[in-house]
Amino acid sequence: MSFEESMTAFYVGFAEQQLDQVCQSLSGMRLAIQRDSAGDAEAAAVRDELLRACELKAAGLRDAALSQLQSACAGGDVDVDAALAAFARCALLGAAQDAVPRFGACLTRIFETQARASLDRVRASKRGAKVNEHGYIDRAFYVEALSELLTGATDIMNAVADVTADPEVLRPVLGPIHASCASITLEIVHMYAGDARMTAWERRANAQAQRGSTEDVEADESLQMMDLFLDELAFIIRVLVSYTAFLTTVCDGLETQDESGGFQIKVQEFSGVYLVLERFYVFQSVHKAAAIAEPQELQDGVFVSSIVEDVSFVLNKAFFRASQWCSQYLPAILALPSRPCVIPLSSIDASTSNGKDGMGSSRLDDDPEAEQIEVSFSDMLLQAVDEDLEQSLQEEARLIMTINSAFMSGEFVRTLEDKIASFSSTSFPTDVPILECLPTPIHDMSEAFRSIVANEVQEVLSRTLRKRLPQVIQRQMAEQFQYVLTASQYDVFGSQGSPLQRLLEQEVMKNRELRRYERALCNAPFEDLIEAVVQDLTSWLESALLASRKPCNDLGALQLEREVTDMLARVSTLVPQKSLRAAFTRLFQIVLILNLLQPTHVLDYLASVREELSMETIETLLRMRVDFKPESVARAMDQMIKADAKAKTLRERGVSS
Secondary structure (H helix, E strand, O other): OOOHHHHHHHHHHHHHHHHHHHHHHHHHHHHHHHHHOOOHHHHHHHHHHHHHHHHHHHHHHHHHHHHHHHHHHOOOOOHHHHHHHEEEEHHHHOOOHHHHHHHHHHHHHHHHHHHHHHHHHHHHHHHHHHEEEOOEOOHHHHHHHHHHHHHHHHHHHHHHHHHHHHHHHHHHHHHHHHHHHHHHHHHHHHHHHHHHOOOHHHHHHHHHHHOOOOOOOOOOHHHHHHHHHHHHHHHHHHHHHHHHHHHHHHOOOHHOOOOOOOOHHHHHHHHHHHHHHHHHHHHHHHHHHHHHEEEEEEEEEEEEEEEHHHHHHHHHHHHHHHHHHHHHHHHHHHHHHOOOOOOOOOOOHHHHHOOOOOOHHOOOOHHHHHHHHHHHHHHHHHHHHHHHHHHHHHHHHHHHHHHHHHHHHHHHHHHHHHHHHHHHOOOOOOOOHHHHHOOOOOHHHHHHHHHHHHHHHHHHHHHHHHHHHHHHHEEEEEEEHOOOHHHHHHHHHHHHHHHHHHHHHHHHHHHHHHHHHHHEEEHHHHHHHHHHHHHHHHHHHHHHHHHOOEEEOOOHHHHHHHHHHHHHHHHOOOOOOOOOOHHHHHHHHHHHHHOOOOHHHHHHHHHHHHHOHHHHHHOOOOOOOOHOOOOHHHHHHHHHHHHHHHHHHHHHHHHOO
């Protein structure tokens, strides 16, 4: 309606003493002025004057509005909507302050009646609740009652706040409602704490925290009850905190109407108990998971410890407390290689064992008595061999499971870190990031798991390839590798392959152990394993080459370059997503020196080769070239020493300046 239409309706209602029409018209006039405030200033001034005149006339109806409010609030069965409408009319007519005592008392009485009814239902539910075999009752009615009580209080407060925003009116009306709500809420919460045995749980958690022992683990039923209790407690805290936050949005200072401060104290108390018990629950759950850990097949042939999934599940429930489980989880992962568990072995390993049994059973003697003795001895021998093989395979399988478990744990920790960071930036954008407030930095946890993977990869290699491959390379370097070549020999090696290429194919590319690891490890740890193998391989080849001082001519140097390049290409096929070139840096520098046309040409590459190789190594490589004269090598070394000393002096001057 326009301003003029609202003003006409006002005078009609005023003449007929219709309070509803008068109030609606006044409201319409005010809205019209606000809507047209950007228009003609002179017309706006006229409308303001007309509105003030109407408000002065309407003030004469305040007594009638207060009388209607008194009637609406009288009696035992009060219509809340009618009382709110009567109060709204008083507020529009400027009589809100006069209406506060009666209206506030009416709303307080209505709310207290509803709140007491909720409390009575809680008591009745408590009396009728059945105790389960663990001595607990179903406490869902507490949660429902608290939700109903606080929702009812917020609904009433919102309705009053929609009528007026004057804090001098809201505080005396809503203050008693909040005080009543807080009182009954505290009573229900106190009853809940007793039935949930919160004090006993807290005492047990504090005792465990002081003791720090991991010997005693709560029973499954106890952990389930604790989990349920934490769910309930978290919900109660959430509704209490939400209600507290709501009070500040309705009216400043409203929360102070609870003179004893019991409501706020209870929120803080429950928050503290929740944190203590959440830590206790995580501690017990993680320790339980470590105690019952067993192999779990992640995918075909890839096993991890069940502790990874169990702990991930627990920590996803309470990721705010994630750093608290460091002291439990890492030792559990580290202890996996020594845990007495049986891991299913691959079909290849099983067939290998069966093949050995078949070979042993065919070695029999014709004499029956001798046959009986021979078979008995053979069976015993084969059984001992099989037991050793089985034990060795189980130890290796546990190492592999440790690597997989640590890797998956690290992935989970990184996901958890991202989740916490996202939550922190979204919920607390102006506060210190939660990740910076944790007792144990999550980044340190990720590094710890990464370190476990790296250490166990080294352990796996120490048990397998490192036992024999260095000796094989040294022996073949001395007996078969040849680098003083004729043109025809160089061509033959190019078409048929060299001894080094055949060794690589047999000992690495077709290595059964590496193939087994490829099937049993997750992708990333297997790539780390291959990277470690390649680093060892290049180091062993370099050591064998330098230790033997293998003679070499120009074609032999070209052959070595071809072999090293081919080696890089071949091993890279094992891990196509990862670059292995860094492991070949020193070998390529060695190849570079061996392929020089003259010893003095090393001066052109001195800066780069000195980053990887010592002067002694460079001299050894130059003297390995049979077509380099000793005096030429000596002259080149003298020039290198002088150039190296000069470069060192320049660097020192640059640092000092």
